[in-house]
Amino acid sequence: MARRSEDHRINRRELVARHNIIQDHLDPQSPVSVGNGEIAFTVDLTGLQSFPDSYPVAVYEKMHDAGTPGTLLGTQSQWGWHSTPPPEPYDLSGSTILFESARGRVPYVDQLSADPLYTGPAAAAEQWLRANPHRLDLGRIGFALETAGATTALDPADVSAPTQTLDLWTGVLTSTFTALGHRVTVHTACHPERDQLGIEVTSEALRHGLVVTAAFPYGSQEWHNAAEWHSPGAHLTRLEHVGSTAEASAWLIHRHLDETRYTVLVDGSGLHVHQQSDHQVTIRWAATGPRTTVPRMDLSIAFEPVANGACTPSLHGTEAWPDPADDRSRAAHHPVMLASARHWPRFWASGGALDLHHTKTPDGTVDPQAAELERRVVLSQYLTAVNCAGSLPPQETGLVCNSWRGRFHLEMHWWHAAHFAHWGRPELLLPSLRWYRTALESSQERARSQGFDGARWPKQVAPDGRESPSPIGTFLIWQQPHPIHLAELAYRAAPTPELLAEFADVVFESADFMASLAVRTERGFALGAPLIPAQESYAHTRRANSNPTFELAYWQWGLRTAAAWRERLGLPVPPLWTEVADSMVSPRILDGAYQGIDGESFTIRTDHPAMLCALGLVPKTDLIDPAVMAATLDAVLADWDWDSTWGWDYPVLAMTAARLGQPGKAVSALLLNAEKNTFLANGHNRQTPALPLYLPGNGGLLSAVALMAAGWDGGPETHAPGFPDYWTVDWEGLVPAP
Numbered sequence: 001m002a003r004r005s006e007d008h009r010i011n012r013r014e015l016v017a018r019h020n021i022i023q024d025h026l027d028p029q030s031p032v033s034v035g036n037g038e039i040a041f042t043v044d045l046t047g048l049q050s051f052p053d054s055y056p057v058a059v060y061e062k063m064h065d066a067g068t069p070g071t072l073l074g075t076q077s078q079w080g081w082h083s084t085p086p087p088e089p090y091d092l093s094g095s096t097i098l099f100e101s102a103r104g105r106v107p108y109v110d111q112l113s114a115d116p117l118y119t120g121p122a123a124a125a126e127q128w129l130r131a132n133p134h135r136l137d138l139g140r141i142g143f144a145l146e147t148a149g150a151t152t153a154l155d156p157a158d159v160s161a162p163t164q165t166l167d168l169w170t171g172v173l174t175s176t177f178t179a180l181g182h183r184v185t186v187h188t189a190c191h192p193e194r195d196q197l198g199i200e201v202t203s204e205a206l207r208h209g210l211v212v213t214a215a216f217p218y219g220s221q222e223w224h225n226a227a228e229w230h231s232p233g234a235h236l237t238r239l240e241h242v243g244s245t246a247e248a249s250a251w252l253i254h255r256h257l258d259e260t261r262y263t264v265l266v267d268g269s270g271l272h273v274h275q276q277s278d279h280q281v282t283i284r285w286a287a288t289g290p291r292t293t294v295p296r297m298d299l300s301i302a303f304e305p306v307a308n309g310a311c312t313p314s315l316h317g318t319e320a321w322p323d324p325a326d327d328r329s330r331a332a333h334h335p336v337m338l339a340s341a342r343h344w345p346r347f348w349a350s351g352g353a354l355d356l357h358h359t360k361t362p363d364g365t366v367d368p369q370a371a372e373l374e375r376r377v378v379l380s381q382y383l384t385a386v387n388c389a390g391s392l393p394p395q396e397t398g399l400v401c402n403s404w405r406g407r408f409h410l411e412m413h414w415w416h417a418a419h420f421a422h423w424g425r426p427e428l429l430l431p432s433l434r435w436y437r438t439a440l441e442s443s444q445e446r447a448r449s450q451g452f453d454g455a456r457w458p459k460q461v462a463p464d465g466r467e468s469p470s471p472i473g474t475f476l477i478w479q480q481p482h483p484i485h486l487a488e489l490a491y492r493a494a495p496t497p498e499l500l501a502e503f504a505d506v507v508f509e510s511a512d513f514m515a516s517l518a519v520r521t522e523r524g525f526a527l528g529a530p531l532i533p534a535q536e537s538y539a540h541t542r543r544a545n546s547n548p549t550f551e552l553a554y555w556q557w558g559l560r561t562a563a564a565w566r567e568r569l570g571l572p573v574p575p576l577w578t579e580v581a582d583s584m585v586s587p588r589i590l591d592g593a594y595q596g597i598d599g600e601s602f603t604i605r606t607d608h609p610a611m612l613c614a615l616g617l618v619p620k621t622d623l624i625d626p627a628v629m630a631a632t633l634d635a636v637l638a639d640w641d642w643d644s645t646w647g648w649d650y651p652v653l654a655m656t657a658a659r660l661g662q663p664g665k666a667v668s669a670l671l672l673n674a675e676k677n678t679f680l681a682n683g684h685n686r687q688t689p690a691l692p693l694y695l696p697g698n699g700g701l702l703s704a705v706a707l708m709a710a711g712w713d714g715g716p717e718t719h720a721p722g723f724p725d726y727w728t729v730d731w732e733g734l735v736p737a738p
Helices: 012-017 122-131 204-208 335-349 368-387 410-422 430-438 440-449 482-493 497-517 536-541 549-568 575-582 610-615 626-638 649-659 663-670 695-710
Strands: 021-023 032-035 039-043 075-077 096-101 104-109 140-147 150-153 160-167 172-179 182-190 196-202 210-215 236-244 249-257 260-269 271-277 280-285 296-305 353-355 519-521 524-526 730-732
Touching: 012 335, 012 353, 012 368, 032 160, 032 182, 032 368, 039 182, 140 280, 172 335, 182 204, 182 335, 196 210, 196 335, 204 210, 210 296, 236 271, 236 280, 249 271, 260 271, 271 296, 280 296, 353 368, 368 410, 368 663, 368 695, 410 430, 410 482, 410 695, 430 440, 430 482, 430 497, 440 497, 482 497, 482 549, 497 549, 497 575, 549 575, 549 610, 610 626, 610 649, 626 649, 649 663, 649 695, 663 695
Parallel strands: none
Antiparallel strands: 021 160, 032 039, 039 075, 096 104, 140 150, 140 210, 160 172, 172 182, 182 196, 196 296, 210 280, 236 249, 249 260, 260 296, 271 280, 353 730, 519 524
16 A cells, blocks of 8 residues: 655645746747636737737647637637627537437437548538537637737737746746846736736836737637637727726726627726727726836726626725735735636645655655646646636547537536545535426437436537537437436435435436337347447447447446435336346447447547546446456556546546556556647646647646545445556545445
8 A cells, every 4th residue: 555654744835836837938839727617718928818829739630620729818708708690590400310220210319520531501500509509718818018009919029038837736827038128027816716817017128019919709600619710890899988096997898799798897097998900909007106116916807698798897996815825925916827726726725635745766866756746747737727626527638629519418427526525525516407307208208209207418519418419429318327426426425305305306217218229138228229339439330239238337327326316315116127227238348448439340549548437437336347357457457558648548547447456557648648648837738739738637637636625435445446556646625435
């Protein structure tokens, strides 16, 4: 077993500060974000979004998009969605076709236009239905140069000697650089409870033409791009001066994009704001105070949908910095910075913590593997709090930039959010879990239309819960037990009758569909065609696939967990749930190892090694023999196409190895040298130029490490059972896995 340090109390501030993000050059892959789960603002080395073209996102090669590259420097929220008006009303009927199943012919939403030879009428409808609604970039805020009333964009060549530090303990980003011959200092932060940014700029350059601009795009239907800058006539931007006091002034920017309405409130001291062009406003320092004082632009920028009521000016004054010993302390400070500096210490002091820096090499120095794993863990906590703790299940690139047009994938929700409960912060999981209740009715209708009970959760969706035409997504089933699993994790972290009552309908309706989908056969209850397993390499055989190993185990565990919820609430357990759970068919074994699906005539060794999830993500069940799973893990490690994997596959390897009592393999898996297991300087898990960050990898890492440190039900009653015995592991506040 792993050891504790002699004094295993964790100094959380020191732990976090070890991994502050510090940059002194433009790294096009590693911009930094500030945010609160509902909104995020991703910036370059200037502390704003001055150089968007220097942080590109490639066109997604598999989607064959013809559009222009997007940028990593986005301003995105959970509420900011847009739909481009269709030329005619579109619905899913043109993409719904009948598939043969054990119950007869069942309607599924397909994507006919995915066939390159297809030229039928559904193509335009499917493209629109996949792209709308799409997540919107709310505005690009960056530095510019103003000369004789004309504004030109700041160029990277205009900036020298940059330094930037994200203080994780306070959430305040400090950027310094030289421009126009003067040193510029920028503080950037996000309010923890409002969709509001705080920005301070201090420099003599403000006297010589350094200004801030806010530009606003139209919505984009491209796969990767949240901003479309070529349709100025399709939307409206209007500036209104709304108030002044002795300390500050405020301006309201009204945004109209078809049916989408939102406002942007700019307020602060020493400002002048004017509309430069149709969709750009310029924010200029207005000379205040004696000329001996270094100019300071002090502003707030708040975003709000009109449906929530118009923004109201804060016309903020000044307050004291909360920590007098801090080297940034001064008599006054920006209220958004203050709110951030009060929030993030509470975040880091709550829930779990993991300290690995006492792990030493034989020569007594800090083990570089432990240091790197600790860095990934700390930064992943920050990144998931900023991007994955909001009121919607996240998209795979969070609130940084768009992937799949900003639509979220429910099969990824576990990977984004399960760790919040494992790390003792279930309150950060609950907002996105509550979204299932808003999609319950449409999911029940989806199940009824196919002849099933309960609720069938979709795969690729927007807030409205509508399915997207797809040759893959509508045939996946492994997202179905996720709400049960997430609700159970939340309950384990904070077991209350209120939580059971709140999510009972989601849990029960999920289980009703699962029991209804299973088909009685001579071998037991089967999961039959059409389906695509989590290992999507089997997508081309969707009409014949059956009994994927992972899904069989997940079905049994999910149904039994739903039954436990009914018992906790004093309700009878539906007999079919018990019958199906007790009589699932056994997964297929070939050459002593579990296979991806049942009855395949060939074995595919690409994409997710999802069969490992059956004893990794899924706790121990009757269906899985640990000895066979150990052989399966060895077979995967010996022969898998790592280039085709995804970021959450490495946590799968680790969780499975840990549950099998192989901690050395667990740690090696988390740090395996593979392209998709790359963690950048900013902490993001990079996949490809078209998928430059992948938050399921960060969330999966946190879930795996929590299991390895805190253990799991029925596991060894030893300290940190998932870590090798030569590691020194201090942890606190983690919740053991089921």
